Amino acid sequence: MNNEVLVVGSLALDTVETPFGQVEEALGGAGLYAATAASLLASVHLVGVIGDDFPQQALDDLAGRGVVLDGVQIIEGGKSFRWSGRYEYDMNEADTLETHLNVFADFEPVLPPAARQCDFVFLANILPSLQLRVLDQVDQPRLTICDTMNFWIENAREELLEVLSRVHVAAMNDAELRQLTGQPNLAKAATEVLEMGPKYLVIKKGEYGASLVSCDRHFALPCYPLPTVVDPTGAGDSFAGGFIGFLAWSGEISDEQLRQALAIGTVTASACVEDFSINALGRLTAEELYKRYEALRGMVAFPDIPREAICSV
Amino acid sequence: MNNEVLVVGSLALDTVETPFGQVEEALGGAGLYAATAASLLASVHLVGVIGDDFPQQALDDLAGRGVVLDGVQIIEGGKSFRWSGRYEYDMNEADTLETHLNVFADFEPVLPPAARQCDFVFLANILPSLQLRVLDQVDQPRLTICDTMNFWIENAREELLEVLSRVHVAAMNDAELRQLTGQPNLAKAATEVLEMGPKYLVIKKGEYGASLVSCDRHFALPCYPLPTVVDPTGAGDSFAGGFIGFLAWSGEISDEQLRQALAIGTVTASACVEDFSINALGRLTAEELYKRYEALRGMVAFPDIPREAICSV
Numbered sequence: 001m002n003n004e005v006l007v008v009g010s011l012a013l014d015t016v017e018t019p020f021g022q023v024e025e026a027l028g029g030a031g032l033y034a035a036t037a038a039s040l041l042a043s044v045h046l047v048g049v050i051g052d053d054f055p056q057q058a059l060d061d062l063a064g065r066g067v068v069l070d071g072v073q074i075i076e077g078g079k080s081f082r083w084s085g086r087y088e089y090d091m092n093e094a095d096t097l098e099t100h101l102n103v104f105a106d107f108e109p110v111l112p113p114a115a116r117q118c119d120f121v122f123l124a125n126i127l128p129s130l131q132l133r134v135l136d137q138v139d140q141p142r143l144t145i146c147d148t149m150n151f152w153i154e155n156a157r158e159e160l161l162e163v164l165s166r167v168h169v170a171a172m173n174d175a176e177l178r179q180l181t182g183q184p185n186l187a188k189a190a191t192e193v194l195e196m197g198p199k200y201l202v203i204k205k206g207e208y209g210a211s212l213v214s215c216d217r218h219f220a221l222p223c224y225p226l227p228t229v230v231d232p233t234g235a236g237d238s239f240a241g242g243f244i245g246f247l248a249w250s251g252e253i254s255d256e257q258l259r260q261a262l263a264i265g266t267v268t269a270s271a272c273v274e275d276f277s278i279n280a281l282g283r284l285t286a287e288e289l290y291k292r293y294e295a296l297r298g299m300v301a302f303p304d305i306p307r308e309a310i311c312s313v
Numbered sequence: 314m315n316n317e318v319l320v321v322g323s324l325a326l327d328t329v330e331t332p333f334g335q336v337e338e339a340l341g342g343a344g345l346y347a348a349t350a351a352s353l354l355a356s357v358h359l360v361g362v363i364g365d366d367f368p369q370q371a372l373d374d375l376a377g378r379g380v381v382l383d384g385v386q387i388i389e390g391g392k393s394f395r396w397s398g399r400y401e402y403d404m405n406e407a408d409t410l411e412t413h414l415n416v417f418a419d420f421e422p423v424l425p426p427a428a429r430q431c432d433f434v435f436l437a438n439i440l441p442s443l444q445l446r447v448l449d450q451v452d453q454p455r456l457t458i459c460d461t462m463n464f465w466i467e468n469a470r471e472e473l474l475e476v477l478s479r480v481h482v483a484a485m486n487d488a489e490l491r492q493l494t495g496q497p498n499l500a501k502a503a504t505e506v507l508e509m510g511p512k513y514l515v516i517k518k519g520e521y522g523a524s525l526v527s528c529d530r531h532f533a534l535p536c537y538p539l540p541t542v543v544d545p546t547g548a549g550d551s552f553a554g555g556f557i558g559f560l561a562w563s564g565e566i567s568d569e570q571l572r573q574a575l576a577i578g579t580v581t582a583s584a585c586v587e588d589f590s591i592n593a594l595g596r597l598t599a600e601e602l603y604k605r606y607e608a609l610r611g612m613v614a615f616p617d618i619p620r621e622a623i624c625s626v
Contacts (some may be wrong), residue, residue: 019497041626089497184332184402186520187538207499209535210520220535220612222522225500249626259615286624293618299533302572305606311599313354313362313562 001142005248006115007035007241008047008134009124010104011054011072015084016276018091020230026277027058029081030124030147033234036278037241037268038122039065040286042248045115047071047134049107051078065206070112078103091232092206111137120248122240123167125149128159136167143253145202145244147168147236148289153180165197171240173204186211187218200258202243202265204236212262219259224270224296231276235269238281242289267292314455318561319428320348320554321360321447322437323365323417324385328397329589331404333543339590341370342394343437343460346547349591350554350581351435352378353599355561358428359544360384363421364391374595383425404545405519424450431563434554436480438462441472450480456566458482458515458557460549466493478510484512484553486517504528513571515556515578518548525575532572537583537609544589548582551594554603555581580605 009031015024035046045068054073063069079102085094109130116139123131123146131146138144145166150161153176160180162237164170170193174186181207183189186203190213192199203211207229209222250257267289319409322344328337348359358381365387376382392415398407422443429452436444436459444459451457457480465473465491468588473493474599483506496502499516503526516524520542524533556578563570580602587593 041623070447087341089320091497185540185542187540191540205521207535208518211535211538218538218612219615220522220538221615222533222535225524225531225533227498227500227504249623258614260618263615290618290620290623293623297615297617299531302532302534302610303569303577304610305573305603307581307603310354310562310603310606313599 001251002117002119003045003251004118004120005120005244006045006047006111006118006138006141007031007038007122007124008109008131009122009126009237010081011048011050012083013054014079014233014277015082016231016233017086018231018257019089021085021276023276025082027055028083028233028277030234030237032062033237033278033281034122034241034244035062035067036065036281037238037247037272038245039067040242040268040284040289041245042120043159044068044245045071045112045118047109047111047115048261049073049075049103051075051080051103054080058260065199068114070230071110071115073110075103085233087232091229094233109134109137111183111313119143120244121145122244123147123163124237124240128152128156128163131163132159132166135163143168143244143247145171145240147171147240148176150176150179161196164193167198169200169202170198171202171204171236173206173236177201177203191215202262204239206232206235210239210262210266212258217255219262221266221296221300224267224292226270226274231272232273234278234281235272239265239269263293263296264289265276267296314564315432316561316564317356317358317431318351318433318435318557319358319360319424319431319451319454320344320351320435321422321438321444322439322550323394324361324363325394325396326367327546327590328395329544329546330399331544332400332402334589336589339397340368341396341546341590343547343550345371345375346550346585346591346594347435347437347554347557348375349378349594350382350551350585351558351561352380353555353581353602354558354577354597355433357381357558358384358425358431360422360424360508362386362388362416364388364393367393381427384423384428386423388416393594397495398546400545400577404542405522407546422447422450432456433557434458434612435557436460436476436486437550437553441465441469442477444476445472445479448476456481456557456560458484458553460484460553461489463489474509477506480511482515483511484511484515484517486519486549490514490516515575517549518551520544523552523579525571530568532575534575534579534609534613537580537605539583539587545586547591547594548585551585552578552582555579576606576609577602579607597617
């Protein structure tokens, strides 16, 4: 048991426009968001690929957070993954304007020895066949989580189903869940995904919160309400990073810890969306995380009703 | 104090098609849904209008639930309000196919003496000017709730703003909240609505649950998950009926009771959508309501984390 976290995913330079402003070539990528989030609570190993145009300062900052970077390949003369997108006022979904895979197109994850031994593994949204190659290299992790996206559900379904058969937790948004199963009812769709292999399913619902479903349990939380949402990019990856970071911090994976992890993921994501890129996420302190966690607990708590009283009407 | 509920709203005959079946001229209407829901826990007075084509059995059933019907005007030779709509697999919104106001076009609410004295008043979605005329007739209710819709926000904005300045609780869905305020951020939009008058705002989010917001509190719940959603028609009105019915049952209106009421509303709506019309809602027992209430409580509960532990990372 080492209670360390492996994150495999993209490091990117994002150009993003929202109704509240824009950034060009800002730090982004699912792996970077998730590693930044998880490193608040746990030791993190990051595996990904960048070109030699990726800002050295960003790598230094990650290292300063204790993120082990020897699994991040730097391709000399290569260009880093770039994504650009725009959000309208309804910020639940981005319009992707451009995607340049660049060095990511030939990415072949190679795990350094310490990364292989991590107990907690987050496979961010990358080609399912690459997620499988990571699973081939890890050494009996205690918990594996995979993310995915609509494109792989449509174009790499077989490999994705194999990933799902091999991970403990599947994370996806409600639209992806419906797309994967062809089942409009979320409760039924969740049951179908659990039959594909994972013990738990995390359903991400954007501004509407998240659920954690197992074969006999359903846990759900609303979003943490914010007066200012500047840029939702990376919210799902920050959520996953907070989720797995908390489990690694706690060292236990019971129903109770998974519920706490869902709440930590929710408030971690709330920090992410308050600014562009990883700006607000990088400033998040454990103190502020705790404060929002307790506020969320208070937001959903409601008292019992005496059974005899209500049933005697 | 009489702890009785007044519901003012439509009684209708609905023709509804969903992916799971269809019904023709089935019992419907916001007033009917809300009264059916509220009458599980409280004494209800219903005010509305029907033609002489409205099924007598439906009135007998309501009376059997203790609903006082002397405020329901029956127009001899008139036709009842009819609505028809269709839902696709995404059942969050209906496509309205036809609306025939019929006797509802000339509806003028007249409150019988006992109805005027109800402590709890639900103004279902009707013309805001009619909601105002109801408010003119009631005698110091302890709690008034209004619902509304996109059409009135656009076409009867002044009257709607006057209604909002006179009720204790405004209920609307997230799209209506954004439309009313022109504010895409729900937390900010909620603050703006509270400045219009109501002490509380209930935000209905369909399959994503509901929130209760006051100037200094935010309470939110996810939906009660169901493997079978047959017809979402009436869910919001069942929610409101359960919400106000519970408050009348409890007789208190503190923060604690309002949270409980939001949970009761949520599980009442869950019963509504399991069948067409008021079929499942009418079968709902206090025992089943209590069971779902406790299940929902368990669904959102998560434990504390020791502050020192998390803040010392």
